[in-house]
Amino acid sequence: MTQNELNRAVARATGESVRTIAKMGFSPLSEPAAEREPLVVNWDELEAQRVGVFPKHRRRELVAT
Numbered sequence: 721m722t723q724n725e726l727n728r729a730v731a732r733a734t735g736e737s738v739r740t741i742a743k744m745g746f747s748p749l750s751e752p753a754a755e756r757e758p759l760v761v762n763w764d765e766l767e768a769q770r771v772g773v774f775p776k777h778r779r780r781e782l783v784a785t
Contacts, residue, residue: 721748 721729730746731738 723747 726746726748727738727741730736731741734741
């Protein structure tokens with residue numbers, strides 16, 4: 721598939737102009753995309769680490785006046 725053919729195919733699929741697609745720089749993949757594990761954050765673990773680093777840090781309670 722040539723670059724022009726790729727640009728036209730992407731333009732047809734997205735509804736954008738070929739010119740817009742050409743500016744975005746699409747290129748064919750030389751190898752299949754590798755499956756990766758999702759990037760996740762364990763917020764409980766992160767909070768435990770933060771509390772361990774800042775043990776005296778406490779949130780201020782809002783006082784109604």
